[in-house]
Amino acid sequence: MAKLLKRMGVADDPTALQPSLNDCIEAMLGHCDTLIIEMLVGLTHASTPGHPRHVRGFQQPGIKAGIDSLNRQGEAVREVFKAELTRLVYEGGGKETVATEALRFEDLKLFEDEQLDASIEVARAQQEVATAVDDVLPAVDALVSTLLGWRTIQPGLNPLRPEVFVRALQHTLSVHLPEVTVREALVAPAAGLLGVNLRKLYRELADWLTSTGVEPAVPLGGRASKGTGAPTQTVADSVAKTLLTLDKLRKLLAGDFDSPKPRQEFLHTVPASMALLQDLKGGSEALIKRLEQRQKPTPAPAAPVDMLAEPPAQPNAPSQRIGQQLGDEVVRLMFDNLAQDQRLLPGFKKQLKAIEPAVQKLAEEDSRFFSDRNHPARQLLDKVTQRSLAFSSETDEGWARFVVTVEKAFKWAAESKVADADTFGELLDTLHKNWSGDDQNLRAKREEAARALLHAEQRNLLAQKLASEFAASLEGLEVADFIADFLKNSWSQVVAEAELSCVDGQADPFGYRALVDDLIWSVQKSTAQRGRARRLVQMIPGLIAKLREGLDRIGYPPELTQRFFDHLITLHKDAVQEGADPEVHAAADSAWSEPSKFGDTKDEQDSLWLDKGEAEESGFVDQEQYFAPEHVASPEAPQEEKEAEGAAPLRVDELRVGSWVELNVGGRWIRAQLTWCSPHGTLFMFTAQVGTAHSMSRRTLDKLRAMGHIKVVADRNVIDEALDQVAQQALKNSLGDKKP
Template sequence: MTPPLPVLTEALQACLKEAFAELPRLTGRWCDRVLTVLYEHAMLIPDSAEKHRLHEALTSLKKNRSTIEQQLAPAVSRAVMEELRPGGASSEGGRSFSSLSFDELELMGDSQVQTTIDSARVHQVTRLACESGFSDFSARFSTVQGFAAVKADRNPLRPEVFSQTLIKLMQGLPVDGEARSRWMVHGAHPLGDELQALYMRLGGQLARAGIAPAAYAVLSAPDEKSGRKADVVQLNAAAQNQAAQPGAPKHAAISSVLTLDHLHRLLVGEYDDSFPAPSPFDDMQVAAASHAEFSHTVPAAMDLLVELKEKGAGSAATPGSNGPQRINGVAAAVTPLSPETAAEISKVRARFKTEAKSLGQSLAIEVVGMMISQMANDTRLLLPVRSFIASVEPAFLNLAVADPRFFSDKSHPARRLLETITGKSLAYASEEAPGFEQFMKDLVGIAVALRDGPTHEAQHFALLLELFEQLQARQAAQASQAQSRAVQALLQAEQRNLLAGKIAAEIRARPDYVGGSRVISAFLTGPWSQVMANERLLGEQGGLGARKAVYSLTLGELLWSINIEQASQHRKRLVRIIPEMLKAIREGLLSIDYPLEKSKDFFDELMAIHQEALKPAAATDLKVVSRARLEKEFAAGDEGRDQHWMAPTEAQDSGFMDNDLGMDTRPLQDEPGDAPYKPSAAAIGADVVDSLHLKVGDWVELMSDTQWLRAQLSWISPYYTLFMFTSDGGRQHSMTSQVLQHLLKIGLVKVVSQRGVLDGALDSVARTAVQNSVQTKDGN
């Protein structure tokens, strides 16, 4: 049973207190052990040059030991507290080789590459050395954090926080790079041992406090769809591991080609000269060989779809049948790769590796193979798309051995083609989604063109990219116009709502804002502030010409008329201004398309006040109500004044989703009395963007009209108060920051993709290169 929240809070604080108290002693013991290890290695190693370097590292560590002991504990404490901060990071303190991106690698220098490898080795060795203690401690600490399942990556005391903080500290010391590298290499295991002891101690403390370990999440058995996914994974994994043959060297599974150093050299162009330019005769041979082998990799389902496309026929599959899945009566463009097709792809890759003329070409082949495999196993993509990507691997292998710019140039046509295809495919949440059939037909044409064309030429990919974009633009033109209208409507609404908020505050601060009722107050700080905001904006844009601010003047008369004590003393004036005032109010509401029926309560209340003021004896019994009292009385009734209001036409143009969904987006109030702090819409929007790293182009799944839709974040307003998503067919879904925050919280909006499929695949290649570098070094 999970202890109540106060116990958890006390346990967490006690755990952190114990860890922070132990940090100085841990640092001292670590320095002692590293000095001992360096000395022992210096005594045993026969190489005099390396012995000298170890002695220099030993001397340097002795000189800087006091600095390390003074600074490491506070630095770790700060990193841990940053991890615990709401919205705070899985942060810089925990950054390891697992976060290295392909693009970052190109910008690194040689020394940074080596530092990255050393850092990765420290993280790995440290984690392995303390794995058993950390597992038990993390399970209990997850309970302390309030998690039902173990979330080791959310543990602020995880090994990476310690190791990365130590590395950053060492990098800031005035120490030779070789000495620092030896500290890292020989200090990783001692750090892991010290953390193992710390975790055992902290885990025991939590156990004595009665904190039970959280459960480890168990993956459910795959359904039919995930089973199909597993087939693709397995087949691609088989294709990728063809090199591991019986009798291969001990470390055959570890690529000696794909290391971080080699990959860095490929990206910065050091291997460009090793990609010989083919002669015209070679061009013909390559094209012929590529066509012969690539023809085996294009699944038969593609030919079927081509035929169906020409005939325009195809019967629906029988429900429950094991035949190919059908989309709107047409077979899916690409079925899961058969073992035969996977074997053919494997043979093509093996032939390219055998015929590679240089290390650069061998590396390019390996990178493309891993990149395609990663993309073909990316579960964000539907199975037909993933199978298509796997089937066109030979075309990209052919390009890779001829044009190394594919890796270093983000604008290379072949990379842009993959990015565009995978990006467009994220718009489809299922194979039954409208438009997916046509999308797959377009991919069939691309696949055939890649099979038949000169895929060693970048220009061929440029032409295919242009063709594909033109095909996709058929539906995009109308959607683009709709999106432009929606953005214009939302921009107008945001400007008006922000200004209306300021005007509402101005109204409440007026000296004549002392009378009326809750209904009147809500109207003035709600709809009427919108009317005045719209009037001011039109005036600023020259839309009113020389016309005076009629509705601002009407406000003064309205406030005067609802002050019963004052109005009752000037009944003739009240009778004279009422008709024009009511006319101006109705015109003002119509100017923003505000439904008059929604203002019925206001007009009824206003009429009652005016009737009271026109009574002869009304003035004698009335008292002026103070503004402070009104503010307190009306606070609960002014809920609408801070809500974003959209005119019906604006809501229609932008697909506005509001609180008609039945959601309560007001902040919870723990205690009665004064209202709690309520962040502004802009502050909420900024927090959503920062905490989730949301940006235009991200894909989500959202619930709309009881159906799940795949939609792309297409626009964020300048002040973060409004967000707009676009789903299939250019349909818009806009909402306020409060509504988005609530939908995210209750799971009716789910972020699907924030990193491009191709970028993610290349990042995975970079991380694998780091891992290979570490393991290759350890294996030597």
């Protein structure tokens, strides 16, 4: 393979050209033909009898014919691979394609056989390539992360990561090898050959970038992706020989292993017995007694038994045993994954361990636990696990009460002789009742703060529209910049608030919009002078009073408008005196030419403003105060804050309501949940378990992310993630079953 550096033309003077990310991409894409040619050569050798590198299984007619077909279409194969690789690289890696990292437990029941095979096909190919490039890839990730602008290594953002090449290869083979069995037999060997040559390219790419002076990014110190603290691998490596495969897992979700006897249905939202909703603080014994005394169905009378008859056949028994074993394994792996999750506190993990046998017992009889996210047992685990994320330490306020309520509920479930859906539903209702007092108070605070923020967003959106109208009315007129900016910032908020608060439909209830024309006329340089001074004397007192009244009505900070009034009074005084006083006239000229202090209104986020009451009620983070020098992390900042700067990026649009984050407020890290975002996505509110709210604009949220002052702890349910890892393990186990 020709050297990459020589092809780039910088081998003689490595430092003469500092490469860009685009240079790297173009260099790698330039070697697509070489990658495919050498892959085809390797496959041909493997299918040639007597060749030192021949593979016995490749002598089969179908596989050999498939390799011959690829060779005959060599040029077309290269073109398809390059086109697909180019698309994937420039579109971010083809995230829409089914891939191992996107495999979700809940999606398996929807998979067709072809989709299941495609997932296994991609996983095997990725495994082959990953093994080949494992020693050189970290250096490439570090250097490419630097070209992307990151100080820490971000493997998932590398547009040239191995998965992209594998997906391009899979697409190419699917185009030119329509026979599924042939493609499945060849995809892993082809990926292995691709990986060997990709390793050479990676090594040369790393050498080239290093020689040109590109500094590698630094590791994250073992942080999990997205800053979640979740384990990046499943903990089930000890189950190499296992029942757990994707196909069997899909059958379990579909209920194929279920017993043919009918099962009693449960209601998702209505408790089985309202009388059982007792407070566990003092009523756990009564709850136990009532559950155990629940009326059981009367057994049917026994039929007479013929002792000479042959025993009935039980064709479903083996399948049922397999389903039971498989269900046991899924539950065990799920709890093992939860035990390894760093986000869950040790005290809570102890409670999970206590309830595991009860869940195991339930799952043996009711496979809906796996397939139905609304199953009461799943809901119980979901609710308590998500609630536990509110605490980052066992010393946090409210932790002791939370863990006691969970302990009592879980202890009863572990000791109970009854373990069915209704039991778990009743336990969940009891926990909700115990938590309801605190939850109602927190909900009331959140709703009140959300209403204030919603009103603020509506006012700001209307103010932006008014600002555009005011700007249009100023076109062609000689008006000082500070006047224009006052109208587009402060006064647009006043007029917007007045219109929103009007309930009788008046267009301008307080005359604030009509005042705009008078203000503009009073400060124009080109205004006719005859009679102007006399009119100004009559209108200025009322004009100033009306301006102050409007600003006071919305509680606009006086410090933001004091300079405006100082300059306005100077202009009015000079106009009344018709420039007779040299000192006043000079001051007026100075005010006219002074740059505006109200900021640039070109960006909608700059004009976002909350009044004092709205800000206090919602814990609004004012970016001007927050991003002052004393709030910005210094070189002497704590090590955990420095590590936070390397948290994997997450666009604001991907942050969902319900996500838990670590938020740096006033130099102290707190655990909070995104509980509300405005309809137009301009305002976000995070709430801590103790009830304190922290709201901010989109711009502030973006800045916090960039500074490492906000880290995502969990943006999905922890139970769902644990089951997804089970699906990942099933996929790994399926690879062995699919080997040719």
